[in-house]
Amino acid sequence: MHLLIVAILIPFLAAALIPLLYRRLGNLNLGWFVLTVPIILFTYFASQIPMIAGNETITASLDWIPSLGINFVAYLDGLSLILALLITGMGSLVTLYSIYYLSPTDSLPHFYAYLLLFMGAMLGVVLSDNLLVLYVFWELTSISSFLLIAFWYHRKNSRSGAQKSLLITVAGGFAMLAGFLMLHSMTGTFSVREIAVYIMQYTDHALFYPALFLVLLGAFTKSAQFPFHIWLPDAMEAPTPVSAYLHSATMVKAGIYLVARFTPIFGGTAAWFWTITIVGLITLFWGSFNAIRQTDLKALLAYSTISQLGLIMSLFGMGSAALYFDIADAAAIYGFATFAALFHLINHSTFKGLLFMVVGIVDHQVGTRDVRRLGGLAKFLPVTMVFAVVGSFSMAGLPLFNGFLSKEMFLTATVNVMSMPAFGADIIGWLIPVVAWTASVLTFVYSMIIVFQTFFGKFDSKRLDRAPVEPNIGMLISPAILSIMILGLFFFPNVLADNLLAPAAAGIVPGVDAAVTIGPWHGFNPEFFMTVGIIVLGAALYLLLPRWGKVYNLLPSNWSFNNLYTKTLSFTEGTSNRLTSTYMTGHLPHYFSYIFGFFVLLAGATLVFTGALNLDSSNDQPASIYEIMLILVMAGAAIAILFAKSRLSAILLNGVLGFSIAIFFVLFRAPDLALTQLVIETVTTVLFLVCFNYLPEWRKEYTPRRTKVLNAIIAIAGGLTVTLIALSVNSVDLFDSVSSYFEDSYELAGGNNIVNAILGDFRAFDTMLEVLVLFIAGIGVFSLIRHRVGKEADSDENQ
Template sequence: MISIHAFILIPILTAFLIPFIGKQFPKWHLGWVTLAVPILLFSFFVSKIPVISANRTITGSIPWIRALDLHFAVYLDGLSLIFTLLIAGVGSLVVLYSIFYLSKEKESLSHFYAYLLLFMGAMLGVVLSDNLMVLYLFWELTSISSFLLIAFWFHRKKSRYGAQKSFLITVGGGIAMLVGFIMLQVMTATNSVQEIIAMRDSIQDHELFVPALVLILLGAFTKSAQFPFHIWLPDAMEAPTPVSAYLHSATMVKAGLFLVARFTPVFGGEATWFWLVSGVGIFTMFWGSFTAVRQNDLKALLAYSTISQLGLMMSLFGLGSAALQGGASIDSIIYTQAIFAALFHLVNHATFKGALFMVVGIVDHGVGTRDVRKLGGLLSLMPITFTLSVIGSFSMAGLPPFNGFLSKEMFFTAVLNAHEMSMFSMDTWGLLFPVIAWIGSIFTFIYSMFIVFRTFLRPYRRERLEKDPHEASIGMLLSPIILCTFVILLFFFPNLLSKYLLAPAMNGILPTYQNMEGFIPKISAWHGFNLELLMTAGVVILGIILMNTYRFWNVIYDLFPEKRSLDRGYQWLLAASESGSKKATDHYMTGFLPNYLYYIFGFLLLTVGGTLFLSGSIVFDPSNDAPVSLYEAIFVGIMGITAVGILFAKSRMTATLLNGVLGYSIAVFFVLFKAPDLALTQLVVETVTTVLFLLCFYHLPEWSKEDRSWKVRFPKIILSIGMGALTVLIALSVQGNNLFESISSYFEDSYELAGGRNIVNTILGDFRAFDTMLEVVVLFIAGIGVYTLVKLKAPQGGDKIERK
């Protein structure tokens, strides 16, 4: 049986093979070759549905760094299975769509599919990892691979800017998350996520519990584009449409939701977790929908709609986390319904939003623009695309008979029940949740209708379009058709999804509950005339009114000018940090070598010297020292006089010769200490060095008279005396502090252990073999650099280097 680890590594390894495969196959074959990978992955994870639906898990671990408790551990349960199916299933459709979307002549398809598969493998690693550090490794790999995908059209300035922006924000959050993971490891002494979940009760009172909670949420919020970190997502829309359909509807932005769901068993029930997740989520839901309405670019509209939908799901996970308050007992299905609704909408969102991204790509591909101010009248020209846009948009708006209606109704139920929660003062503040949710849903309805009516039903104006509109090929339509089919099927058969995927996922988030049927709600389209239905009716009625009167009330957006937006704040912060760092760098990078020596030696004096004094490590015990012979005293005196003489030398020749005297004196000491091989090495090195100094100095200009004022000399004197004293103190501290047993006895067995009679040579060649190998690698790299400089000669009479 193939290990589940292989299905994480298959797309990553294939990504590295894609450039070589691309040379063997014509470009039009490369997409089909790539398509085999996500189909294989999807088939494998589908085959695990019977196992997982029986509330069992699949685990595995490959040892890595045992001393650091780092293992390639995987854990497949109901929660991770949903994400793997989305990653592989939507990934298959995206690859199929890209085959017909991307130009085979103009695009570097090998790069595109390599980046896409690398991202796919990284996402699988995130949702399947059971080791904190391995999870973080794959987490940052998603940021790197998404950066490459967003910047795929790197010749566009906006693409480079969007990639940089997403990378800075998500990686910044990832680093915060890493610190939170380290805190969890400190609290639990393990990196296993499942072991940490089992220790939940024992770490709740730890002083690092809340800081770890906040830092982990920073990672989740940045990745899932929660307010105020949402600003990277609209700029990431500069990526090719297949990338947007994959990263920003089904995978990357869902990674933060997965993180919150996975760690809900650890932090759920904590007030800080509850308020941050639910509060930030519900506000993000409102702000994303409110901002989406003002967008004129269809992809920008979908970007903000994605932000809104992510906020909706995040708020549901936050509300549902109250189920773990005060332990693991469940008093009401109110809390668990919220988590169930979040998981259901997670799947629904991937279907209708993936389809809508592809529809927008078809419109852009067939018309040449995404600007809704130029679009209109495409119903008769692109009827299939129109039908797909109706299904996707109406589902996003929460209208029947589409799956978005079901999860939207469950969302209303969850927020209406929020004020019934007795904990966290929800009986008061809980009233805000349904109000904000309802207002956000109205804006959701408006921008969903804008997609359909502004693109397809307004008057047709050919003069504003860049191309003659035409329906897309069946190859490009096939993927959104499949997704829209699921949008409809999930409306009529939602409980199949609930039984085989949602219920096991609930057990993964709330693992302490044994009786799953006791709190898994039955999904139905009709619940009678209740408040949720009235809220939906209000959304539709008020949404239609506001949509048709948009030109009268859109002045409200003038209260939020672009120049005072969070995006402008990010741009200002980035520019300020760049200019500030340049000023700081220019201040200390003067190009004057003595200044750099001041920095280096001054830093050593403060850190090392300060540590010695504060720790009390300076111990001088000469009782065990060997006696100093007359010859040793003579050569110490010679070296001292020579060292002082260098300071007063007035020519390079004199300074070089005196420096040579120091080196040769050290060689004499090696002879006195009965180390002739070291003495020989020292003599050879000193001779070669002295000759090279003299050769180089011959070509240098005359030694200019230096400034000998006390202003210049005094810092040098202090620094020199300080470094000399520090070196002596370090030597005394090493000699006077016998903290560990000497390892010299081990090296005395060099002949038996390594077959060498010379201990020094054995240490260098055998005991330090790995270190020596790295030194050889450094020399090899330096040799390549020298060879490159020699080969890249400047052309005769020119100053520029040829670049072949």
């Protein structure tokens, strides 16, 4: 098995070992074992950088369902390598952080098992080339993130936040699956790479644009794009290591990865360009606008994450326009946005992961994240304050930090696309830099809130739950590494650009200049003046926040997508409860009426309206006198059951039916089936008698005449429908008989008896499951009998 596939499977195998290792290592040492998994994987993926930098790729395949074209194909190129390094690198730092952050009283085996499960699922998403395999891992990320968000399940907000994230992301996943199936229907392949090669032949296909929008729906829900962003703030109820991992570096990047991966397929179209760009810019603005009003630091970071994800998404949208142009220079100009998106993807993971860890430290050390209760913590948490400055200033896009470089590239991309001679961008494209600049100003404001309202200003110990003190040095290691990376990427960005960003960008948008040089100074251009305006106006708005912040009070509190989600969910639950209560009466005969009534209507309508009803008896053999007698006996027994006065009589009459069927098998020269039927009928009859012996005394209930008539109609209609289906099937041969195949049972299965060969070899799994079902039923019957006998014994003792 190739190492690439092994790398995906390792986290799952490690998760399976957690329960065994927990018994030996205990809570305190379990995290150190888990830490080795992402470190080993990060080392492996880092070792592939030279090969990927040389524009090579790695492919590995494992057969799964080859007959359907579904194989486990792993594909490592520049794009997937960037995500794999983020998943394993941030996974290492988060795991180390969690060792010191989580309490020994927490269920650490569950936490680390969920974390490893999520890590493996994310690796599967970014490395899968097969659409259906990608979808399996995609939904697995939703499930594992649900478990992580609801880790503190005793909290109501944790449970509701996990439920909301699951409902929204899984719904988007279903839409994405439909898009995948449409792509397969068009191209005849599940391979993403092959679809990208053949898709130009199908751009006029009726399914092309439906597939495009369905894939985007999956990406937007996973990456919390407007209006599906509402799940991300509620997901902040998860432990801080989860927020730092899922909601800054990994899970929310899955949707962005999907857009990047499918840009070679759908890019170059106006629908792809405008949908992604507009949704991204709206998300960027709305997230930054709402972040300022938050009083909980994690909620602020949640909305800032939404905003930054919108920024990256809009860049991928703008960069996709490069595929529209045949001219290399034009592709390089507009494809520059894709390069910027990849750079900010990495930068965002560093500064947002750092900020989540900082907020976690503040909450861990002082007992609150409410900015109204914080202030003046710099003298008590000086190291944490330095980390907060590094992360916040990078997010604000200030010089000396990596966020400044990618923010400048973002502004450059918006200016470039403003006058693009395609998709009408030269007419309304001026709105793109305006929205981008406005959102960047708001980003500056909320970045300053994190630093100055938390670590500076007036300190009041009465507002804190405990005295502030710097945490254990172990909790500071991970944020320290991220801080060094933020500063290092500012001074040495082209090491990253040459080895990772260039091959990844070229794989998304061919023609992008692989020699893009990242630097802090590009002269007095529009981007420079936009940055100056961001800093000046952003500083003024922060200082004047108490005055203009009242604008948030003007917005009706019930006019929100959160409220819409809550009311929709409440309406759906209420309607379903009312609908269910109309037919779930708790009365078993009602349920049988629904089942058989629906069967009669569906099967009967199919017989009548499709012309399937065919009663041709010309080829039937005449019934013998013995068969007629047996039929009359069975009919009489069946009718007599309806008028039985006791359970014993009903059981015996039911036995007459079973034994009569056994006699039929004898007449039809099937002794094996006859013997089986005799044994089963004898055993079930005895079991019935044993069970009914412990039931309360039988009293015949009064049944209204109307109910009896309705039951009789349904019973007769059901029996008639089954009879007509059997006669129609017997009258028409749609397929060749399989009997000739089973006649070779000796050669195929080594069995002289065809029936035994069918049961034991050809239908081995089916037979095994039947035996299993009978075994489970037997255990159930035995348990009920023991329970009944036990209660009677206790009752006798009490008397």
